[in-house]
Amino acid sequence: MFMKNIFAVLLIFAISSAVLGQTKISGRITGEDKQPLPGANIYIKDSYDGVSSEVDGNFSFTTDEQGEAVLIVSFVGYLTYSQNITLDSKPKHLDIVLKEDAKELGTIVISAGSFEASDENKAVILRPLDVLTTGSDGDIYSTLETLPGTQQIGETEGLFVRGGSASETKTLIDEMTVQNPFYSSVPDIPSRGRFSPMLFKGTIFSTGGYSAKYGQALSSVLVLKTQDLPPKTQSAINIMPLGLGGSHTQLWENSSVSFEGGYYNLGPYFKVQPQRTDWDKAPESFEGSANFRYKTSQTGMLKAFTSFSTGSLSLYFPNLDSLPQKDFYHQKSNNFFVNTNYRNILWDDWTLFAGYSVGIDNIDNKINTDLANRDDIFHTGKLTVTKNILSNAFLTFGGEVQNLDHTSSFNALKGNFNETYLAGYLEADVFFTNDFAGRIGVRTENSKLLDKTNFAPRLSFAYRLGAYDQLNFAYGKFYQTPDPDFLLYSKNFEFENADHYILNYQYIGTDRTFRIEAYYKNYANLAKGTVFTYPYFDLPAIPFGSSGKGYAKGIDVFWRDQATFAHTDYWISYSYLDTKRDYKNYPTLASPPFSTPHTFSVVAKRWVQSITTLFGLTYTFATGRPYFNPNNPKFLGDRGKNYQNLSLNASHLLSVFGNFTVLFISIDNVLGFENLYGYNYSTDGTIRAPILPTALRTYFFGLFISLGETNPY
Amino acid sequence: MKFIISLFLILLLSDSVFSQDKYESGMKINLAKMDECKNSNDYLKVSNSFERIAIAEKDKWLPYYYSALNCVLASYIDSSKTTKDIYLNKADKYINAADSLAPENSEIYTLKGMIAQARMQIDPMNRWQKYGTEATNNFTKAIQADTLNPRPEYLIGVGLFYTPQQFGGGPTAAKPVLEKSLMKYNQPAPENDLMPHWGKEQVEYYLKQIDGEK
Numbered sequence: 027m028f029m030k031n032i033f034a035v036l037l038i039f040a041i042s043s044a045v046l047g048q049t050k051i052s053g054r055i056t057g058e059d060k061q062p063l064p065g066a067n068i069y070i071k072d073s074y075d076g077v078s079s080e081v082d083g084n085f086s087f088t089t090d091e092q093g094e095a096v097l098i099v100s101f102v103g104y105l106t107y108s109q110n111i112t113l114d115s116k117p118k119h120l121d122i123v124l125k126e127d128a129k130e131l132g133t134i135v136i137s138a139g140s141f142e143a144s145d146e147n148k149a150v151i152l153r154p155l156d157v158l159t160t161g162s163d164g165d166i167y168s169t170l171e172t173l174p175g176t177q178q179i180g181e182t183e184g185l186f187v188r189g190g191s192a193s194e195t196k197t198l199i200d201e202m203t204v205q206n207p208f209y210s211s212v213p214d215i216p217s218r219g220r221f222s223p224m225l226f227k228g229t230i231f232s233t234g235g236y237s238a239k240y241g242q243a244l245s246s247v248l249v250l251k252t253q254d255l256p257p258k259t260q261s262a263i264n265i266m267p268l269g270l271g272g273s274h275t276q277l278w279e280n281s282s283v284s285f286e287g288g289y290y291n292l293g294p295y296f297k298v299q300p301q302r303t304d305w306d307k308a309p310e311s312f313e314g315s316a317n318f319r320y321k322t323s324q325t326g327m328l329k330a331f332t333s334f335s336t337g338s339l340s341l342y343f344p345n346l347d348s349l350p351q352k353d354f355y356h357q358k359s360n361n362f363f364v365n366t367n368y369r370n371i372l373w374d375d376w377t378l379f380a381g382y383s384v385g386i387d388n389i390d391n392k393i394n395t396d397l398a399n400r401d402d403i404f405h406t407g408k409l410t411v412t413k414n415i416l417s418n419a420f421l422t423f424g425g426e427v428q429n430l431d432h433t434s435s436f437n438a439l440k441g442n443f444n445e446t447y448l449a450g451y452l453e454a455d456v457f458f459t460n461d462f463a464g465r466i467g468v469r470t471e472n473s474k475l476l477d478k479t480n481f482a483p484r485l486s487f488a489y490r491l492g493a494y495d496q497l498n499f500a501y502g503k504f505y506q507t508p509d510p511d512f513l514l515y516s517k518n519f520e521f522e523n524a525d526h527y528i529l530n531y532q533y534i535g536t537d538r539t540f541r542i543e544a545y546y547k548n549y550a551n552l553a554k555g556t557v558f559t560y561p562y563f564d565l566p567a568i569p570f571g572s573s574g575k576g577y578a579k580g581i582d583v584f585w586r587d588q589a590t591f592a593h594t595d596y597w598i599s600y601s602y603l604d605t606k607r608d609y610k611n612y613p614t615l616a617s618p619p620f621s622t623p624h625t626f627s628v629v630a631k632r633w634v635q636s637i638t639t640l641f642g643l644t645y646t647f648a649t650g651r652p653y654f655n656p657n658n659p660k661f662l663g664d665r666g667k668n669y670q671n672l673s674l675n676a677s678h679l680l681s682v683f684g685n686f687t688v689l690f691i692s693i694d695n696v697l698g699f700e701n702l703y704g705y706n707y708s709t710d711g712t713i714r715a716p717i718l719p720t721a722l723r724t725y726f727f728g729l730f731i732s733l734g735e736t737n738p739y
Numbered sequence: 740m741k742f743i744i745s746l747f748l749i750l751l752l753s754d755s756v757f758s759q760d761k762y763e764s765g766m767k768i769n770l771a772k773m774d775e776c777k778n779s780n781d782y783l784k785v786s787n788s789f790e791r792i793a794i795a796e797k798d799k800w801l802p803y804y805y806s807a808l809n810c811v812l813a814s815y816i817d818s819s820k821t822t823k824d825i826y827l828n829k830a831d832k833y834i835n836a837a838d839s840l841a842p843e844n845s846e847i848y849t850l851k852g853m854i855a856q857a858r859m860q861i862d863p864m865n866r867w868q869k870y871g872t873e874a875t876n877n878f879t880k881a882i883q884a885d886t887l888n889p890r891p892e893y894l895i896g897v898g899l900f901y902t903p904q905q906f907g908g909g910p911t912a913a914k915p916v917l918e919k920s921l922m923k924y925n926q927p928a929p930e931n932d933l934m935p936h937w938g939k940e941q942v943e944y945y946l947k948q949i950d951g952e953k
Contacts, residue, residue: 065780067787069794074765076791078784100790102829153865257872536821633864638903679903686906 049113052086053120055079055099063124066101071108089113099124126460140232141173152229159642159677160629165219166229167208170248171646172627174543174582174599175233178648178669179620181703181717183208183217186620187233188545189578189605190245193509194524197248198240200329200367202383203428205404209311210359210389212339214706214717215303220335220361222286225317227253233582234526234545235500238451238467238484239410239422244506244524244549254327255282255319261733264288267295267726280321287314290337301721304342306354311337326370334362344715346708356392361385375414379424382407401433419456422467425449432510441514445475447507453484461490473507473521480505480521495533502526508553508572516570520551537589539597542581549576552609563656563709566613576607576615596630616662617652619704624649638679645672653704656711670699686732694724765792766802766933773809779826782813790833800844801933803837806830807850808935814857823861830854845885846935852877853894874898889923892916893938900945910949917946 055066062083069076075089089095092113097120099107104124111118141152160169167185170176177186184192197207199221209217228251240247256275264271271288292308313335320328340356367381387402410424428447433440453467465486472479484502491497505521512519530543552574556567586597603623608615625648632641650665658664675692695701700722705714769788776782786809793802810830814823831854838847852874859870874894881891896917902908924939 065783065787067790069791072795074761074791074795076787078787081780102825102832257868536819635903679906681904681907684907 047090047092047115048088049092049115050086050088050117051097051111051120052084052117053122054083055085055101055122055124056083057104057124057126063101063104066099066104066124068097068099070111070113071096071098140230140236159631159640160644166221166223166226166248166250167219169223170231172597172599172629172644173231173233174584174601174625175246176601176625177603177620177622177651178625178646178671179216179651179703180669180701180719181214181216183211183219185246185248187246188547188580188601189576189603189607189618189621190524190547191618191620194243194245194506195248196240196243196246197250199250199331199365199383200252200381201239201249201379201410202365202367202381202406202408202426203242203404204363204365204383205385205402205430206361206387209335209337210357210361210387212341212355212357213343215720220333220363221250225252225331226250233543234547235484235486235502235528237465237486238453238469238482239424241449241451241469241471241482241504242428242447242506244504244522245547252317252329252331253319255280255321256284263731263733264728265731266728267298268292282317282319284317285314286316288312299721299725302718303720304344304352306340306342306356307338309337309339311335313337322368322370326368328366328368330364330366332362332364334360336360346706346713346715347710349713354392354394358390360388377412379410380408397435397437399433399435401431403431405429415454418458419454422451422453422455424451430510432513434510434514443475443510443513443517445473445507445513447474448472463488471505471521475513475517476507476519476521477517478521480523494535495531498528498530498532500526500528511557512553512555512570515555515557518570518572519553520572522552522572522574523550524548525550537587539584539586541584543583544581545579547578549574549578549607549609552576552607554609554611556611563654563707563711565611565661568611568613574607574609574612576605576609578603578605578607578621580604591632593634594630594632596628599625599627601625612661614661619652619654619662622649622651640677642675642677643672646670651704653717654707655705655714656707666704667700667702669701669703670697671701672696672699682731688728688730690726690728690730692726694726695719695722698722762792762796762799763933766805769805770933773805773812776809776812779813779817779822782809782816783826785809786813786829786833793833793836798840800837800841800847803833803840804846804850804935807833807837807854811850811853811857820861824858827854827858843884845881845888846890848877848881848884849888849890849894852881852891856894856898887923887926889920889926889942890935890938892920892923893942896920896942897945900949913945914949917942917949921946 055063055068057063062081064079064081064083066079067076068079068085068087070089070091073089073091075087075091077085077087079085095111095113097109097111099122101124104126107122107124156169160172167183170185171178175188179186182192185195186192187195197204207220209220211217230249231246232249233246236247240249256277259275259277261274262272269288269290271286273284273286275282275284289312291310293310296305296308313333315331315333318330322328336359338356338358340354342352342354345351345353363385365381365383367379369379371377383406385402385404387400389400391398406426406428408424408426410422412420412422414420426449430445431442433442435441449469449471451467451469453465455463455465457463467484469482469484470479471482482503482505486500487498489497502525504524504526507513508519508522525548526545528543528545530541532541533539551572553572554568554574555570556565580601580603583600584597588595601624603621603625605621606615606617626646628645630643634641646669648669650668652662653664653666654662655664671694673692673694674696675690678689680687680689701719703717705716707714769785769792772785772788776785786806789802789806789809793799793806796802807830810826810833814826814830817823817826834847834850834854838844841847855870855874855877859866859874878891878895881888896913899908899916900910900913921939921942924942928936
């Protein structure tokens with residue numbers, strides 16, 4: 027009897043605890059903006075009991091656990107939430123708000139005035155592949171000329187950004203300035219960039235307002251980052267109408283060595299493709315480079331790159347003062363370049379960068395019987411340290427030194443200067459909230475030659491409006507020492523100065539990007555003076571000094587779309603520019619010849635899988651640019667023709683004897699627009715010769731064979 | 740008294756036996772649910788269920804493995820590129836947790852290769868260099884860790900099947916790899932039916948496609 031009772035009591039106890047032991051938990055999961063979060067994981071700690079939230083954020087589950095417990099809610103991109111909960115069989119209703127995890131979502135990128143092409147950053151507008159597949163000649167600078175902010179200047183090399191001359195843009199490789207990134211200059215004939223786009227994994231093209239880490243560029247900087255370790259050992263052969271090249275890359279576990287060499291001769295090409303230029307000996311050059319990379323640790327990388335090139339050419343220019351005579355022009359040039367740097371992350375949150383680079387250029391020009399030579403030796407060293415301070419900010423500081431030994435000679439006359447430039451910089455990147463970030467910095471520079479020091483504040487702010495769009499603002503002071511041509515004559519100059527004010531709105535969606543940017547640049551202390559070069563015109567001779575000034579203002583618009591048309595990627599850029607300056611030998615304020623009010627570009631690419639070919643098209647239109655006419659009392663009052671160019675290219679992927687190969691074909695100026703850049707005048711102004719592109723149409727093809735494994739697997 | 744004591748003992752014992760059953764039945768229930776998933780939300784729910792088991796058990800790699808696998812399956816179905824990458828980020832987290840519990844594991848290397856492959860498929864033109872290499876390295880390690888695992892060769896074969904011929908791919912290149920995989924699937928199955936055994940149907944499907952094209 028007693029036993030039965032106890033058993034019954036135990037049984038009732040057991041049953042009731044089974045039934046009464048369940049607690050129902052339900053509710054809704056949202057973010058701070060009240061939007062529901064579907065697929066969040068809601069569960070009791072140390073138990074299997076739990077559920078995922080539905081599309082509307084609601085959830086509901088029952089648990090057998092009892093007593094004091096911890097409820098946890100986790101969702102990717104948000105901080106995990108936990109709270110104590112008493113499981114006493116009474117239903118619980120909980121509306122839970124999760125907080126965003128800033129580190130997961132990705133920090134906002136400060137980007138006023140810059141285009142970045144890389145894989146590292148999510149919010150980029152360009153990819154490294156874009157640089158290779160845009161433009162008809164595989165030159166980085168050609169690709170950049172399809173972005174807003176750049177001007178189309180067909181008769182000379184360089185990037186002309188927002189009313190600035192080519193010398194106002196500096197090219198940097200791995201944080202260090204490259205003195206001569208282009209092949210040697212020939213009058214009215216543009217030269218190519220020296221460095222193959224294949225060397226670089228990332229590009230930051232800043233059209234203004236750039237970081238305090240960089241200086242000596244009144245308008246913009248192009249920062250190129252070299253590749254780290256290559257993916258595998260391979261060899262490659264390049265065959266082009268202008269010559270042959272080959273390379274070999276050897277990869278070990280933590281290091282790699284690459285060698286590259288090429289011989290280029292445009293002679294045969296010019297025989298098939300007649301040029302307007304009167305060549306005597308077409309450009310011929312021989313070049314080689316070596317590249318060494320060593321991954322010192324998980325976070326450390328040591329790089330060393332060296333290249334050399336030697337070339338010569340000769341041609342005839344019509345002598346407008348004594349037609350039909352021609353001037354004979356011969357150029358021989360040598361270039362040697364070294365860039366070595368080391369990067370590492372130490373003690374968890376100190377990032378160290380140290381680099382040294384040297385560039386040596388010798389250019390010997392012979393014009394009839396006159397000799398005009400130029401020799402440059404340029405050393406630069408840089409040290410940058412970055413440290414995290416607080417959870418939402420990091421500090422960057424460092425210094426750089428540049429030394430330029432420049433010698434210029436004309437027959438027996440010889441000029442030389444040696445300049446040492448020192449700079450220090452300090453910059454803080456602060457993420458005030460998840461949606462608002464700022465970069466505040468200062469750069470100070472000293473020129474030994476000018477015996478002057480400056481302070482250049484730089485500010486940049488980014489404000490995130492929504493998931494995809496952002497408002498950016500930048501302000502900065504930028505200084506630059508005057509051109510070497512001026513420094514040979516006088517040291518009585520100030521640093522040239524430009525103040526930038528930039529405001530932009532950008533939308534970077536999954537497949538579409540839109541950007542509109544307005545800017546105002548105020549130039550002051552621009553170098554003025556008359557440097558006597560042939561031909562002489564009746565312009566007043568101006569003494570050397572820093573009284574030049576000017577302004578540039580405008581709006582740049584960019585739209586990129588990779589989704590609307592199947593397998594098609596296109597972008598459209600438009601620039602409006604209004605600029606005037608009084609510098610060098612200008613008698614008054616005038617719009618310079620490297621500026622024009624309207625520039626428009628369309629770049630489109632389409633991949634056709636069935637024939638594994640990428641087709642590309644680039645169309646550019648620009649209004650006419652000012653040119654100097656000695657007969658016009660208004661200085662730079664004449665305008666050239668409107669410029670138009672349609673170029674087509676195709677890259678076909680195939681296999682040659684089992685090796686991965688790319689066949690590249692391009693035609694520049696397909697429609698044969700008769701473009702005219704301006705005129706050269708005789709000294710008395712009565713005769714003029716048009717400055718035209720070197721050929722009406724340019725045909726180019728290349729075969730790039732990659733030897734070794736073809737399979738990406 | 741004896742009866743009450745033995746009742747207590749039975750209750751105590753059944754608790755520990757029950758927890759082992761609890762893990763096995765929890766895993767089996769969710770493995771069955773995987774076959775019923777119709778859209779990416781379903782796969783994510785199953786992934787979350789496996790995550791709960793993983794967190795509760797603390798020292799078992801298999802539930803983390805299945806959490807990651809379901810995220811990859813969700814990424815295949817979903818159409819938006821950004822969402823695919825988000826699911827694969829989740830998969831990375833889970834497979835790394837599995838890896839820390841069971842290093843040098845063939846199935847874990849296989850799944851890491853699968854994730855790299857899925858990332859590559861999102862943007863092949865821009866990503867094949869980085870993720871193609873990562874996928875190959877992981878599949879190679881998977882085969883080295885367990886030569887009888889059929890899944891690495893299945894994934895390599897499918898990858899080759901979809902790779903253009905100019906890159907060394909195509910059905911002819913895929914066939915021998917898939918046949919090798921099928922041979923390994925036909926070996927006697929391991930006893931533990933919680934371990935991964937997926938993929939055989941897909942290999943047979945692709946081999947049929949290849950033979951059909953001839």
